[in-house]
Amino acid sequence: QVALLDIDICGPSIPKMMGLEGEQVHQSGSGWSPVYVEENLGVMSVGFLLSSPDDAVIWRGPKKNGLIKQFLRDVDWGEIDYLVVDTPPGTSDEHLSIVQYLSATHIDGAVIITTPQEVSLQDVRKEINFCHKVKLPIIGVVENMSGFICPKCKNESQIFPPTTGGAEKMCQNLNVSLLGKVPLDPQIGKSCDKGQSFLSEAPESPATLSYRNIIQRIQEYCDQRHFQEENTT
Incomplete structure (x- = not known):
């Protein structure tokens, strides 16, 4: 639920x-x-x-x-x-x-969303700092719009080049988990505009697979956190 x-x-x-x-x-x-x-x-x-x-x-x-x-x-x-x-x-x-x-x-934590370019990462560093100051755990970071995979040739293009290393480098520097990278897919925008589930509309999309992996990692984090809390009370 x-x-x-x-x-x-x-x-x-x-x-x-x-x-x-x-x-x-x-x-x-x-x-x-x-x-x-x-x-x-x-x-x-x-x-x-x-x-x-x-x-x-x-x-x-x-x-x-x-x-x-x-x-x-x-x-x-x-x-x-x-x-x-x-x-x-x-x-x-x-x-x-x-x-x-x-x-x-006892909030489980925050999931922070970024895109690969430095302009976005600057804001996300502030949000990570905010979480530390208010003692809010960080579940991890998701890099959105992380490259575009051509549906025909399957080659990947960087629409928003990670000029400073993207979310992966930032997470390494700040000791924060990178939950995953979601590639660009025009169908995501179409599904949002129509109010439809992208995961149901495009089950084989690389973005769908990425979403499912991210969801699984968040669930595992929450389950582990609850298990630890139960054992310490």
């Missing part, structure tokens, strides 16, 4: 990507009911609260923090195995709030 919480308050894209655009949140005696993609995948996003997907959310920090707290307090997820929180890029109010509000739950 997986809960997906979208706290990108100003740019909520999860409803579109999950094929849930136009869905509404319903309230019951036990709180807000998440919107379900499948029986085992529930979603909550500010996008469900907007009258139009084109509406701008122009909020200062305190109002964002209040909504995040309400999502955590009032959404009736039921029994879940994983809570996945999608955050905006950077290290802003949303990140500070979610770490603070969930501090007592």
Whole structure:
């Protein structure tokens, strides 16, 4: 059972990507009911609260923090195995709030996404530093848009050249795990726009295989962490 919480308050894209655009949140005696993609995948996003997907959310920090707290307090997820929180890029109010509000739950850790070029890596180094400062474990880094594999000749081209060594070199320097590299695939963008599962639409794509390996590594990390916690309590 997986809960997906979208706290990108100003740019909520999860409803579109999950094929849930136009869905509404319903309230019951036990709180807000998440919107379900499948029986085992529930979603909550500010996008469900907007009258139009084109509406701008122009909020200062305190109002964002209040909504995040309400999502955590009032959404009736039921029994879940994983809570996945999608955050905006950077290290802003949303990140500070979610770490603070969930501090007592022993967060498993953060998965940090980058692309190979140095401009992206500069921001990711700041995010890694943020995690260290707030004592948030880092599960690992994923390098997105990591080369393009031609579907015909199978040769790989570097669309965004890793001029400083990419995520692999950065992870070595900062002693952080590299969970995997996801190659460019135009079908990913098409699937997101249509609200369809890329893994189902393109099961043989190199990107799908990479996604599955990354998911497996994250699950193994979480299982090991829970095992260690149980043995120390």
